[in-house]
Amino acid sequence: MKRPINDSARILIVDDQSHHVETLQQMLRCAGYPLNQGLGDLNRLPQVLCDYQPDLVMIDLHMPQMDVLDVLRWIRCGRMDGADLPVLAVTSDRSSGVYQEALAAGVNDYVIKPFDRAEVLVRIRNLLEMRFLRKSLKEHHERLESKVRERTRQLEQAQNEILTVLAKVSEFRDDNTGKHTKRVGLLSRLIAEELGLPARTVELLERSAPLHDIGKVAIPDRLLLKPGRFTKEEEEEMQRHTLIGESILRDSQFDILRMAEQIAAAHHERWDGSGYPRGLRGEEIPLPARIVAVADFYDALTHARPYKRAWTREEALEEIRRQRGRHFDPAVADACIAVISRCRSIDPTDEEPAAREENVPIDMLKG
Numbered sequence: 361m362k363r364p365i366n367d368s369a370r371i372l373i374v375d376d377q378s379h380h381v382e383t384l385q386q387m388l389r390c391a392g393y394p395l396n397q398g399l400g401d402l403n404r405l406p407q408v409l410c411d412y413q414p415d416l417v418m419i420d421l422h423m424p425q426m427d428v429l430d431v432l433r434w435i436r437c438g439r440m441d442g443a444d445l446p447v448l449a450v451t452s453d454r455s456s457g458v459y460q461e462a463l464a465a466g467v468n469d470y471v472i473k474p475f476d477r478a479e480v481l482v483r484i485r486n487l488l489e490m491r492f493l494r495k496s497l498k499e500h501h502e503r504l505e506s507k508v509r510e511r512t513r514q515l516e517q518a519q520n521e522i523l524t525v526l527a528k529v530s531e532f533r534d535d536n537t538g539k540h541t542k543r544v545g546l547l548s549r550l551i552a553e554e555l556g557l558p559a560r561t562v563e564l565l566e567r568s569a570p571l572h573d574i575g576k577v578a579i580p581d582r583l584l585l586k587p588g589r590f591t592k593e594e595e596e597e598m599q600r601h602t603l604i605g606e607s608i609l610r611d612s613q614f615d616i617l618r619m620a621e622q623i624a625a626a627h628h629e630r631w632d633g634s635g636y637p638r639g640l641r642g643e644e645i646p647l648p649a650r651i652v653a654v655a656d657f658y659d660a661l662t663h664a665r666p667y668k669r670a671w672t673r674e675e676a677l678e679e680i681r682r683q684r685g686r687h688f689d690p691a692v693a694d695a696c697i698a699v700i701s702r703c704r705s706i707d708p709t710d711e712e713p714a715a716r717e718e719n720v721p722i723d724m725l726k727g
Contacts, residue, residue, distance in 0.1 A: 366392035369488050372414035373398045374405065375450065376423045380473075384418065384480075391481050402431055409435070414445070415491050416484065421451040421462060421470075429465040436466035444494050446487035450475070520567065523616070527570035530577055530605075540659055541570035547655040547696070548648075550703070554695035555651075568620035569652045572627045575605030599636045602628055622646040627653045630687045642689075650689040654680060654696045657687070673700065 371393055373384050381398035388396045399408050402423055409417075417435070421428050432447060449462045449470035462470060468490075469483050527541040549566035557565075576584065579601050583594055590598060605624030609617050626640060626649035633641030645653075661676040671679070677697055684693040 365485070365488050365492055367394070369393060369395060369416065369492075370412060370414045371396040371416045371418065371484070372408065372412055374400075374402065374417060374419040374423075376400045376402075376420065380420065380450075387477055387480065388484075393484075402428070405431060406434075416446050416448060416487055418448045418450055418484075421449050421458065422453065429461055432462070432465040432467060444491065444498075446491050448483060448487060519614075519616070523567060523571065523620075526574060530571065530574040540663065541573075543659045544572065544652060544655045545569040547658065547699070548651050550699045551651050551655060551692060551695045554699050555691065557647075561648075564616050564619050565648050565651065568616050568623060568648070569655065571605070571609065571620040572623045572652050572656060573601060573605065574608055574620075574624055575601035575603065577608075578604045599628070602626070602637045619648050623649045623652045625649070627656060629653070631689050632686050635687075645689075647689075647692075650692050654688045654692050657683075658696060658700070677701065 371388060373381050373396060375381050375384075375398070378398075378400060381400065385396050385398060397408070397412055397414075399405065419428060419432070435445060435447065446468045447466060449467040450473060451458060451462070451470060452473040454472060459470060468487055471480050471483060527545075530541070545566045548569040549562055552562045552565050579598060583590070583598050586594070602625055606621055609621035609624055612618055612621065623646075625637070626645050629635035629638065629640040629645045629649065630653075631642060631645070631650070633639050635645075658676050658680060661671040661679060662673060664670040677700060680688065680693050680697060684690050688696075
């Protein structure tokens with residue numbers, strides 16, 4: 361059972377007349393309010409409020425040390441819970457101007473000296489009930505917010521796991537470790553940060569980039585695992601994975617999948633307009649796709665595939681420099697080069713490079 365308000369309520373009495381404080385404390389104890397404290401020095405009020413954490417403040421409006429109305433305004437504006445802390449003013453001044461000033465400064469209610477015991481206790485009770493009701497509602501709201509945050513965290517975790525699985529599916533037949541998609545996501549994030557993109561965009565890019573080749577699920581193994589050059593017909597069939605990926609991801613209500621749709625459709629477009637599937641040129645290509653294009657290209661070059669050896673870091677960077685302004689957005693290419701050159705901890709290979717052989721033409725970097 362909850363404790364009665366009387367037992368748990370902390371009441372602070374602020375009055376420079378000690379006999380007034382004692383009178384009120386005696387009244388409160390007799391009425392079943394054992395937790396009360398007196399204070400005669402307004403200068404100590406900030407510290408006492410912090411230490412005692414009262415549920416109600418009773419304050420005399422006429423104290424010589426400082427302007428009590430200024431103190432009331434400070435309580436309302438200078439404390440984290442000041443807006444919810446009830447204040448009962450005590451005064452012997454019956455003029456309406458005093459009441460109006462006190463109410464404007466933040467007083468919830470007031471009693472007149474000499475006061476009627478029953479009236480004071482009723483007003484105290486009303487203010488405390490309001491205080492505890494607000495606290496209860498606030499705690500309930502905080503519990504609900506906590507549950508919403510936890511549920512949101514769980515949904516985001518589930519979403520991330522689903523996206524990870526989808527990315528693995530798209531690469532499973534030629535990269536069953538799923539590391540390619542993770543590396544492309546990581547490098548895309550670093551490039552986006554180098555470009556100074558907003559944090560939210562960077563986050564979405566890292567999570568959506570691994571889906572760039574989701575359309576590969578519809579491409580047969582005879583193409584994905586082919587060790588030699590494509591015929592013209594095979595190349596056209598392979599290029600369909602961009603449109604298939606776009607179709608799979610189309611019409612989502614989620615930002616991350618809308619970005620993934622852009623990337624899947626356009627990560628093989630080229631800055632000079634010679635890419636596919638639509639021959640977009642320059643800034644017609646969505647920026648996320650331009651970023652993933654160079655990240656995917658770098659990772660594909662520096663890792664062995666059935667049809668090619670792994671290039672060295674230096675070879676891959678030199679090729680990106682050569683393709684700057686042709687295949688790649690110059691600013692994005694420069695950002696990628698800066699990231700790879702500066703962050704030596706980004707190791708582009710998981711295995712030792714194969715024995716040297718002639719470089720495979722860029723056109724043979726499939727998908």
